[in-house]
Amino acid sequence: MKRPRVWIDLSDISTWKGHYTGIQRVVVSLSGQFAASEEDVRFFVYNQRRNEFLRTQLSTITRPETDDMPAPDRASSLGVRLKALMRWTYAHTPTRIQRVVPPERRRQIRAAGGKMISSLRANGRSTSLPTDGPAQFERGDIVLVLGAAWERPGLLPSLAKLRQDHGIKLHCLIYDLIPVIQPQFFGPGLPERYTKFMFELAANSDGIMAISQSTSRDFGTFCTSVGIIAPPVSVIRLGDNPELQPVKSVPVVGIESESYILAVGSFEARKNYALLYSVWKQAALNGQILPRLVIVGSKGWAAGDTLAAMQLDPDVAEAITVLGGISRARLTWLYQNAMFTIYPSTYEGWGLPIAESLAYGKPCLASNTSSMPEVGGDLVDYFNPLDPQGCLLAIKAYLEPGALAAHHERIQSEFKTTSWAATLQQVQRNLAGEE
Amino acid sequence: MRIYFPVYGNRPMQRISSKRVLILGTYPIAQPQHGGQKRTRAILDFYADIFAEVKYVAVFSPKDYPASGRDDIAFNPPINQEHPEDSLVSDLALGRAIASDPGVKGKIVKLLTRYRPDIIQVEQPYVYSGLAETLTELGLNPAIIYSSQNVESQMKEQMLTAAGCNRATVNRYCTQIQELEQGLVKSADLVIAVSKEDAAQFTSYGPRRIVLAPNGIARSVVSPSSLKYWGRHLAKRHVAHLAIFVGSAHLPNWEGFLEIIGPKLGFLPFGTEIMIVGGVGGMVNSYRFSPWFSRVGFLQRAEVVGRVDETSLAALLSLAKVIILPITTGGGSNLKTAEAILSGKKIVATPFAFRGQEQFQHLPGVDIQSTPEGFRTALVAALESSEPKRSPQDKQTAGQVVWSETLRPLTMEVNKL
Known part of the structure; x- marks a missing residue:
C-alpha cells in the first residue's frame, strides 16, 4: 500500500539564529533523516502574518554549523531589548510625570507593551526565505510538527482547520509539559500560552510522539485534567548525537589545565543551579575543596540571584565558572575534558545533557525526578534535586579514588548511543500506526 | 397619573377595569436583568392594559441594584456581625423595614394613603411581613394578590445550603420564609404560580384561588x-x-x-x-x-x-x-x-x-x-x-x-x- 505523503513543519528553524540547540537539533536531524529516506516527504513553513502555508526545501532552511557559531543569545533578542528600552525610558522619566500615570494605567501600558512585543515577535517569525509557493495539502497527507510550534499562535488553529476541512492527519512530537506542570519556572504569559497550545495539540492530533515516558505520563494527566480523550501516544528515543556537521574541539581559555565538573543547560531557575551553589558553599564552609564547577548555558528566566551569588560570594566565586553563548567546538572540548558531569535540574522532558555526557563517555550525576532516570538508567547516579546534602555526598563519592574510572569503564562498555536513523524508524512506525 | 403602554404583547387591549393596582417587590425593574425583574416588568405592562392605573414600587437594597425607578424606596439592611449570613436573605430585612424602619414606613404610608390601591400585588412574599401590619394600622383592606416565580422557602434552602450555611441556619431562615409564604397564600385573594409544581405546593397551603401563568419572553429584534x-x-x-x-x-x-x-x-x-x-x-x-x-x-x-x-x-x-x-x-x-x-x-x-x-x-x-x-x-x-x-x-x-x-x-x- 502506498505510504501517505509526509509534510514536515520547518517554521521553527526558518527564523532561528545562532547554532541549533535542543529542539532545533531534533527538527534538523529528523528532517535530514526523512529527506534521505524513501518517504514521500515535503517541507513547509507557516507564515504567521498572512496565515498561509508555504512549501520549502530543507536545504533552503538549514545551514551548516560552523565551529565558532555562537549559541542563540536570548539576552539580545528583540523582545528583551525592547523591554529593556521601555524600562529605561520609564526609569528616566521625571518622577512628577511618572506620578501622573496611576498604577492601574501603568499596568495597562505594560500589558499593551507586552502585546506589541508579542505581535512583533510573531511577525518577525514570519519567514522571508524563498519558498516554492503555497503548500498543497491533500486528504490523507500527514503533517508532522516537530518544533516549538507554541511560538506561533496561529499555526495550530490553522492546522486544526486543515484537519477538519481537508482531512490531513496531524502528528506532533512533544518534549515536555513543564510550563503547564511547573509554571513557577517561567516568565508571565508563557505557561498560559503553552497550555493553550497543548490543549489544541491534544484536541487536534491524530497521534502524539513523546520524547520520554515521563512526558507521556504528564500528557495523559493533562488530557484527563481538561477533559480531552488523549490521542494515541508513543514514546520515541531521540538520537544521542546530533547528526550535524562534525566539529573539532577547541579548548576553553582559562581552564585548560584544571580538573572540573561540568554542568550543561541554560542558566535558569528550573535548572536548579542554586542547588550547586549551596553544595559548593557548604563544602567551602566545611573546609572541603571541590573541583571547579563549570556551568555552560545562556542566561534564561529568573536566575539572576543565583548567578550574582555565584559571582560575588567570596567562598565560591573562585570555584565556579559560568560560561554563556559558547560554540559547539568549545562545548565539545569541555565535555571531553571534564571529570564528570552534573545535572541538577528540577524537572525535564528528557535530559539531553545526560545522554551527551554518556555519549562522550563521561560519568554523570543527575536529579532523580521526571524523565531524567530514563535517559541513563543505572549508568547514572541520582540525587534528590531538593537535597544539597545528598548531592554533596554523591559528588564526594565520585571523587573517591577509582570511582570515576569504574564508572567510565562501565559507560564505555554498556552505553549504546541511539542513532537518528533509529529514531526515524520509530517515527515511521508511529506514523504507520504500528506503535 | 402614570400610564404604561404595553412593551410586551402583540397589540394594546382596551382597559377593562377602573381599579388602581399597586405592585410591591424587593427589586427595582427600571433596568430588568434577572428573570424576576423581567417577569414583574411584564406583569406591570400587562396590567397596564387591564387596569386604570398601575404602579410598581420596590423596597430595595441599593448595594444589589444600582438602577432604580422614581417611586422605588432604597433601604440598606443593617449588617449583623453575629449573623453575617443575613446578607444572603436581605429580602427578609427589606420586608420588615416597611413596618419597622421609620423612613421606609413613612414613604409606604404616604404611598398607600395617597394612591389608595384597590389591589396590591405582592411580588415574592417578603414585603408582606411589613405590609400586612401597615395595612392594619391604616385600616386599609385592598385585595391582595400573591405572585412569585418560585416557592421561595425551597429556593432559599437550596441557595443557603449551596452557600455553605449549616443546617440550623438554613432551617432558621427557611422556617421564617415558609411561615410568611404560607400565611400569604392563605390570606391572599389570588395566588399566581409560575409552574404546575409551584401551584401544587401553594395549593397544599390552602389558597382561596390560584392561577397558573408561566414565564414568557419578549420578542427581540436583531440589529x-x-x-x-x-x-x-x-x-x-x-x-x-x-x-x-x-x-x-x-x-x-x-x-x-x-x-x-x-x-x-x-x-x-x-x-x-x-x-x-x-x-x-x-x-x-x-x-x-x-x-x-x-x-x-x-x-x-x-x-x-x-x-x-x-x-x-x-x-x-x-x-x-x-x-x-x-x-x-x-x-x-x-x-x-x-x-x-x-x-x-x-x-x-x-x-x-x-x-x-x-x-x-x-x-x-x-x-x-x-x-x-x-x-x-x-x-x-x-x-x-x-x-x-x-x-x-x-x-x-x-x-x-x-x-x-x-x-x-x-x-x-x-x-x-
Whole structure:
C-alpha cells in the first residue's frame, strides 16, 4: 500500500539564529533523516502574518554549523531589548510625570507593551526565505510538527482547520509539559500560552510522539485534567548525537589545565543551579575543596540571584565558572575534558545533557525526578534535586579514588548511543500506526 | 397619573377595569436583568392594559441594584456581625423595614394613603411581613394578590445550603420564609404560580384561588451592526459553531452547569464554543479551577462575556447554533427556556429546565437529557448538525411563550377581584 505523503513543519528553524540547540537539533536531524529516506516527504513553513502555508526545501532552511557559531543569545533578542528600552525610558522619566500615570494605567501600558512585543515577535517569525509557493495539502497527507510550534499562535488553529476541512492527519512530537506542570519556572504569559497550545495539540492530533515516558505520563494527566480523550501516544528515543556537521574541539581559555565538573543547560531557575551553589558553599564552609564547577548555558528566566551569588560570594566565586553563548567546538572540548558531569535540574522532558555526557563517555550525576532516570538508567547516579546534602555526598563519592574510572569503564562498555536513523524508524512506525 | 403602554404583547387591549393596582417587590425593574425583574416588568405592562392605573414600587437594597425607578424606596439592611449570613436573605430585612424602619414606613404610608390601591400585588412574599401590619394600622383592606416565580422557602434552602450555611441556619431562615409564604397564600385573594409544581405546593397551603401563568419572553429584534460585531468576534476566535448559555448571577445556574457539563470542556471539538452570557459569568470568573491550567483549558472552549445589553443578546442568540439549559435546581419556570423555545435554535436541556413548559419538549431540535454524559453527547451532536426545521404548527406552538400569551390566564382572574 502506498505510504501517505509526509509534510514536515520547518517554521521553527526558518527564523532561528545562532547554532541549533535542543529542539532545533531534533527538527534538523529528523528532517535530514526523512529527506534521505524513501518517504514521500515535503517541507513547509507557516507564515504567521498572512496565515498561509508555504512549501520549502530543507536545504533552503538549514545551514551548516560552523565551529565558532555562537549559541542563540536570548539576552539580545528583540523582545528583551525592547523591554529593556521601555524600562529605561520609564526609569528616566521625571518622577512628577511618572506620578501622573496611576498604577492601574501603568499596568495597562505594560500589558499593551507586552502585546506589541508579542505581535512583533510573531511577525518577525514570519519567514522571508524563498519558498516554492503555497503548500498543497491533500486528504490523507500527514503533517508532522516537530518544533516549538507554541511560538506561533496561529499555526495550530490553522492546522486544526486543515484537519477538519481537508482531512490531513496531524502528528506532533512533544518534549515536555513543564510550563503547564511547573509554571513557577517561567516568565508571565508563557505557561498560559503553552497550555493553550497543548490543549489544541491534544484536541487536534491524530497521534502524539513523546520524547520520554515521563512526558507521556504528564500528557495523559493533562488530557484527563481538561477533559480531552488523549490521542494515541508513543514514546520515541531521540538520537544521542546530533547528526550535524562534525566539529573539532577547541579548548576553553582559562581552564585548560584544571580538573572540573561540568554542568550543561541554560542558566535558569528550573535548572536548579542554586542547588550547586549551596553544595559548593557548604563544602567551602566545611573546609572541603571541590573541583571547579563549570556551568555552560545562556542566561534564561529568573536566575539572576543565583548567578550574582555565584559571582560575588567570596567562598565560591573562585570555584565556579559560568560560561554563556559558547560554540559547539568549545562545548565539545569541555565535555571531553571534564571529570564528570552534573545535572541538577528540577524537572525535564528528557535530559539531553545526560545522554551527551554518556555519549562522550563521561560519568554523570543527575536529579532523580521526571524523565531524567530514563535517559541513563543505572549508568547514572541520582540525587534528590531538593537535597544539597545528598548531592554533596554523591559528588564526594565520585571523587573517591577509582570511582570515576569504574564508572567510565562501565559507560564505555554498556552505553549504546541511539542513532537518528533509529529514531526515524520509530517515527515511521508511529506514523504507520504500528506503535 | 402614570400610564404604561404595553412593551410586551402583540397589540394594546382596551382597559377593562377602573381599579388602581399597586405592585410591591424587593427589586427595582427600571433596568430588568434577572428573570424576576423581567417577569414583574411584564406583569406591570400587562396590567397596564387591564387596569386604570398601575404602579410598581420596590423596597430595595441599593448595594444589589444600582438602577432604580422614581417611586422605588432604597433601604440598606443593617449588617449583623453575629449573623453575617443575613446578607444572603436581605429580602427578609427589606420586608420588615416597611413596618419597622421609620423612613421606609413613612414613604409606604404616604404611598398607600395617597394612591389608595384597590389591589396590591405582592411580588415574592417578603414585603408582606411589613405590609400586612401597615395595612392594619391604616385600616386599609385592598385585595391582595400573591405572585412569585418560585416557592421561595425551597429556593432559599437550596441557595443557603449551596452557600455553605449549616443546617440550623438554613432551617432558621427557611422556617421564617415558609411561615410568611404560607400565611400569604392563605390570606391572599389570588395566588399566581409560575409552574404546575409551584401551584401544587401553594395549593397544599390552602389558597382561596390560584392561577397558573408561566414565564414568557419578549420578542427581540436583531440589529445588523450587533450581528456583524459578534460575527467578527467569533471568527477571530475560530468559532464556527456556537452554543450559548445565558444565566443570571444565581448560584444554581453555575452549579447546574458544573453538574451537567462540568469544568472540563475538552470534549468539545475545535471550532466550537460555549459562550457564557449574563451575571453567571461572574461566578465562572471567581471559580477556583484545579489544577490551575484547567481554567486555561476551560477557556479554550468557553468564553465568559458576562452581562450584555439586549441588542447584543439578541445578536448572540441569533448567531448561536445551540442554546443549552443545564438547569438542575431552582423553582418556578425558567425565562431562559422560553427564550430558547422562541429562538428556533437547537436546545439541549435538562428535564428540569422545561419544568412548567413541558408542552414544548417535543418541538423539533429540542433534546432533553438527564445525565451529564447524555447532555455532553447531545451538545456535540447538536453543534455538528444542521438547523432544526419547524413547521407552521411548530412555530405557532413556540409563539405561545411570549408574555402576552403566558399571562393571558390572569385577565379573567384579576377582573374577579
